[in-house]
Amino acid sequence: MKKSSSKICSTTAMPWLNVAIGAIPIMKNGSAKLFQPEALFVEHEAREYSLTQEILALLPHLPAQFIDSYHDMAAQVLGLNRRIAQEKRALILAVKKGELVKQVERDLFRATPNEYYIIHSMGCPFDCEYCFLYDYLDHQSPTIFVNLPDLQARLHEVIDAHTGEGELIFHAGEFSDALAYDHLTNLSKPLVELFALKRNARLEMRTKSDYIENLLDLEHRGRTVVSWTFNANDVVKRIEHHTATLEARITAAQCVQAHGYWVGLRFDPLVWYPAWREGYQEMIAKIFAVLDPTLISDISLGVFRATPGLKHVVQQRVRRSWLLAGEMVLCEDGKYRYSKPVRREMYRAIAGWIRARAPQVKIESCMESPEVAVICDGV
Amino acid sequence: MHLESVPLTKIDLDSPEWQQYVFTYPTVPGSILDSVRAVGLQQPIVVAPAARGYKLVIGVKRALACRQLEWKEIPAIVLRDKSEEELLWYSLHEQVGGRPLNAMEKSRVLQRFAELWNGDLERLQRDVCPLLGLPPTIEAVESYLFLHEMPEDHQRELAEGRLTPQHTDLLRPLRSDDRQVAAERLFVSPRVSLQEAREILENANSLAAREGTRLRDIFDRPEVKELFVRDQYTPKQRTALLRTWLHQERYPQLSALEKKFEDLAATLASGKKLSVKPPRDFEGDEIQVSFRAQKPIEIREIAAALSEAERKGVWKKLFALLQGGSDEEEQF
Numbered sequence: 001m002k003k004s005s006s007k008i009c010s011t012t013a014m015p016w017l018n019v020a021i022g023a024i025p026i027m028k029n030g031s032a033k034l035f036q037p038e039a040l041f042v043e044h045e046a047r048e049y050s051l052t053q054e055i056l057a058l059l060p061h062l063p064a065q066f067i068d069s070y071h072d073m074a075a076q077v078l079g080l081n082r083r084i085a086q087e088k089r090a091l092i093l094a095v096k097k098g099e100l101v102k103q104v105e106r107d108l109f110r111a112t113p114n115e116y117y118i119i120h121s122m123g124c125p126f127d128c129e130y131c132f133l134y135d136y137l138d139h140q141s142p143t144i145f146v147n148l149p150d151l152q153a154r155l156h157e158v159i160d161a162h163t164g165e166g167e168l169i170f171h172a173g174e175f176s177d178a179l180a181y182d183h184l185t186n187l188s189k190p191l192v193e194l195f196a197l198k199r200n201a202r203l204e205m206r207t208k209s210d211y212i213e214n215l216l217d218l219e220h221r222g223r224t225v226v227s228w229t230f231n232a233n234d235v236v237k238r239i240e241h242h243t244a245t246l247e248a249r250i251t252a253a254q255c256v257q258a259h260g261y262w263v264g265l266r267f268d269p270l271v272w273y274p275a276w277r278e279g280y281q282e283m284i285a286k287i288f289a290v291l292d293p294t295l296i297s298d299i300s301l302g303v304f305r306a307t308p309g310l311k312h313v314v315q316q317r318v319r320r321s322w323l324l325a326g327e328m329v330l331c332e333d334g335k336y337r338y339s340k341p342v343r344r345e346m347y348r349a350i351a352g353w354i355r356a357r358a359p360q361v362k363i364e365s366c367m368e369s370p371e372v373a374v375i376c377d378g379v
Numbered sequence: 380m381h382l383e384s385v386p387l388t389k390i391d392l393d394s395p396e397w398q399q400y401v402f403t404y405p406t407v408p409g410s411i412l413d414s415v416r417a418v419g420l421q422q423p424i425v426v427a428p429a430a431r432g433y434k435l436v437i438g439v440k441r442a443l444a445c446r447q448l449e450w451k452e453i454p455a456i457v458l459r460d461k462s463e464e465e466l467l468w469y470s471l472h473e474q475v476g477g478r479p480l481n482a483m484e485k486s487r488v489l490q491r492f493a494e495l496w497n498g499d500l501e502r503l504q505r506d507v508c509p510l511l512g513l514p515p516t517i518e519a520v521e522s523y524l525f526l527h528e529m530p531e532d533h534q535r536e537l538a539e540g541r542l543t544p545q546h547t548d549l550l551r552p553l554r555s556d557d558r559q560v561a562a563e564r565l566f567v568s569p570r571v572s573l574q575e576a577r578e579i580l581e582n583a584n585s586l587a588a589r590e591g592t593r594l595r596d597i598f599d600r601p602e603v604k605e606l607f608v609r610d611q612y613t614p615k616q617r618t619a620l621l622r623t624w625l626h627q628e629r630y631p632q633l634s635a636l637e638k639k640f641e642d643l644a645a646t647l648a649s650g651k652k653l654s655v656k657p658p659r660d661f662e663g664d665e666i667q668v669s670f671r672a673q674k675p676i677e678i679r680e681i682a683a684a685l686s687e688a689e690r691k692g693v694w695k696k697l698f699a700l701l702q703g704g705s706d707e708e709e710q711f
Contacts, residue, residue, distance in 0.1 A: 076500040078521055274589060315581075316552050320588035324581070327630045329660035340661050340703030341632040371664065371702050 030245035032209035035125035035142065035180055037091035041067045045095045051146040052093050055184050059091075070094035074139040080316050087140040088125060091184075096145035100154045104171070115169045116158065118203075120145055120187055121176040126208060127241040130269055130323055133175065135309035144181055148190065155194060159201040170195070173206025173227070180209055188214045195223040204264060208243035210252035216259050225297045226256045227264025230287060232279030235271045238322060246283060250290050257295045265291075268302035268366050270346055272326030272338055280350050288357040299354060301376050302366030303343050305335045332369065343372050351376035382423055385455040387446050389432035399463075399491070400427070400436045400470045404483040404538050408444035415444045423454040425473070427466050433457070436466050437473045467491055475510050483538040485511045486526040493524065525551050533562065542566060545573055549580050557594040564598050564607070564621075571618045579618075582625035589629075636661060640700050647688040653681055657701060664701055 040062040046052050047066070056064060067073070075086040096119055104115035123142045124133060133140065145151070155170070162168050172178040172191060182188050188205065195203040196219055203224045205215075215226065228249045231239075236246050244252065253263045265287065270280065304323060306314065314323050327339040337343060351363055365373040391397045398406070414421075424438030435442055436458060445453045458466065471488055474480055480488070492507050493499075504515040513519045522544045526537055529547055536542040546566060550558040561583075565576045583597045590596075597603070602624055606617050627634045637657070644655035652671040658664070668685075672678045688694055 074517075076517070078498065078500065078517070078524070083517070315584075319552060319554065320584060320591075320594075322588055324585050325588035326585075327633050328585070329630075329633065329662060331662045339630060339633040339636075341636055344703040345632070369662075 028210070028248065030210075030248035032126065032180070032211065032244040032248070033242035034183065034211075035091075037062060037089065037142070039090040040064050041070070041073065041090060041092045041141075043067055043070055043092070043094045046093045046146050049093075049095070049146040049148075051144075051148050051185060055091075055093060055144070055146075058184060067092075070141075070143050071138055073141050080313070084127070084134070084140050084317075088123075088127065088142065090141045092141050092143040093146050094143050095147045096150070100145070100147075100151045101158050101170070114162075114164075114166050115171065117174045118151065118155070118170050118172045118191070119175055120148075120151060120172060120185075120191075121181060124176045125180050126177060126243045128208070128243065129239045129241070129314060129318055129321060130271070130304055130306070130310070132307070132310055134313045135307050142176070142181065144185055148187070152190060152194060159198050162200055168201040169204060170201060171204050171206065173204070177207050177209055178205035179207040179211045179214075182211050182214050186214055189218060192218045192220045192224045196221040198223060206264070206266060208240060208249065210244040210248040212252045212256050215256060215261065220261060222260070222262065225262040225264045226253070227266050227297075228253050229266045229268060230283060231267070231269075231271065232273075232276065232283045234273065234275065234279050235322070239271065246286065250287055253287075254290050257292050260295075262295055262297040263291060264297045265299040266366075267350065268300055269304035270301060270350065271304050271322060272342060272346065273322045274325075276346065277349060280346075281353055284350070284353045284357065288354075293358040293361055296358065296361050298362040298364060299358075300364050300366045301347060301350060302368065303338050303346060305331075305337045305367060307335055311336050333367075335367075340372060343368070344375055347372065347375040381457045381459070383455055383457050384452045385426060385433060385457070387442070387450055387453050390426055390442060390453070390455075391429060391432060391434055392442060392446060397435065398439075398487075399434060400466050401439045402470060402474050402480070402484045402487045402491070403439045404481065404487060405535060406439050406443065408440045408447060411440045412444040412447060415441065416448060420445065420454060423456050425456045425458060425469070427458045427461055434466075436470050464495055467495060471507075471510065480511060481538040481540065482523070482544055483526060483534050485513065486523045486537075489520055489523050490527060493520075522548050522551075528555075530559075530562070533566065536566075542570075543573070546576065549573075549576055553594060560595040560598050564603075575618055575622065579621060579625060582622075582629045585629050586625070633660060636700060636703070640697065643693060643697055643700070647684055647693050651681055651684055652677065653684065655697065657697075661701060661703065664698075666697055666701070 037059065040056075040059060042052060042056075042064045044066050047064075070092045073087070073090070073092060075083045077083050077086055100119050102117045102119060104112045104117060121142065121144045122133075123137060123140050124131065125142050159168060179188065191203055191205070192215065195201060201223070204227050205224060206227045206229065208229050212226065215224075218224075230246065230249060233246050236243065243249075257263055267280075270276075273279070304326075306323070306328075311324065311328075314321050327342050328336045329339050331337050338346070347365065347368075354361070354363060363376050365376045420441060422438070422441070424442050425436040426433035427436050428434075433455070438455075442453060458469065461469070474484070474488075488511060489503060489507060492503055496502050500517055500520060503520050504517065508515040508519060511523075513523065526534065526544060526547060529537065529550075533542055533547070537544070537547070550561055553561060561580060565571050565579060570576075571579065580594075583594055586592075586597050587594045603621065606612065606620050606624075612620065640657050640661075647653070648655055654667075654669045656667045656669075658667075670681045672681065
């Protein structure tokens, strides 16, 4: 499975390829903004974990402030944007109680019995204006759960207990970007290696970063899919703050493909804006000009959707946001989406552009009503 | 605590900071003037010594009434050796023990304590919000602190309860000049309902985002201006026309679909007491058909019309439209 590294993955192109974990890497042009916390909070209960000790050693300049619980850490400043900015500057190390591996219940229209979320962290250092976490979490401070041994044990337990049909899929990028903290946690290594040992389970690491260096030399045995959320360049620049540029994501995806990884393409959320046709057509052309379709695991499409709470957050945070410029209507599942004619038009156009370039790749809609999903679902 | 007779000229009722401990809004004496004129002052005011004379703590309307009646001195309880915070608490507890505070007064309380505590929001939520009957949340604090940014006439309406903080919350995310235009369009008397205002602002904002213009540019469009300069519309009609125009502008594809459905439904409902409606915003897969009849023959006519529609394939076309106006629709 593992291919030889192409030129694209040379250390010249990736100057921090071999930098030791935790060192501040030299960032490439277009790289995601590396998370460097300005404040550090540690739950009392978390202090003895080895991951805590490793992270503390990487941040010697930051005095750790000890807290009882990561839950009550909302910033107390006026103004939603200022609150979010302040919260995102702090890192919390905590112990996850309750479910570390959670069954997916995300889609009203589609059963997902074999899919799970891995809750290794919560909150994200990037700032995508459409992120559901703004309406989901008590605060936006990046929180890393340090009880890694508990997570590993639970993963073994769930996977080994699975005797049913089909393989299990574990998503590691739902409550946080899967690779945004990897320079601090190196979590990719134990996760990828754990799944490499399993025959009936697959790990999906979803990211908007280009921090792939930790992945390149791992023995993954094809059990890990690295998936990228891609968006039109205009949307990346205007809405997905601090993330890697479209080009940097494509280059990173090309690089992991060169190391034998499957790559998942997540065109989600698709954002309607006046020049969406040109934007998404250009994005697809760029992606398929570079990526190897035979190493694309699947493609998912989903238009922007928002709970009433998230819509309120967007309205409060961003004046004249593109996110709400389209024909947003309230759908049967209680979320706002673009109206059916708009959704159909977008799916039909985008799925068509994809099929023209990669006819064999599986395309699936995400969180979409059946009468609209039918446009893009299937091969 | 001493009851004294204090010269009115010694009490600060004019400097920019004279309302430091005063939460009452508005501060006009009102009916108290007649009461003092008729029976004198029944209750002393409360003051605290200041660098020059006294600061008023409690009894603003009484003090202003006495001054208007050209009293030279006024009975006052003088609170000595009290900190600024103690005086604020004194004033607040006096207020909450009396009539309910209006929105502007609550806003003032929060402002004064926010200044005193250097914006300590946790303390405001914990210690002050419950006394004001507000939920102890940052959102509530922000909402009420914003009120003092409203123009004076809107502050008066807020105090009178004719405008609410929910109305002004709609303006909060806007730039100040956009706020002004929006307030002029939506909050002038007779104003639109809160729900209508929310919808109008959402649609106008969405259009502004789409076109890369400002909210005020949307309200300045000839089609909108015309609604407001023409006299033939009642306020209700004006609001309805504005909502319709904004809806069609913001939802061109959905509006076109609605129109198609309506036209097609009209062919089978024509002249009959029959109504055929799509689900709201075409989300869902059910068509609602209803009819009214006064005589058995009308039922028969409607049943015949429904069958005729089936024969002509109208139902198939209508259901196809629920898919979103698509290839399926074009098949028929």
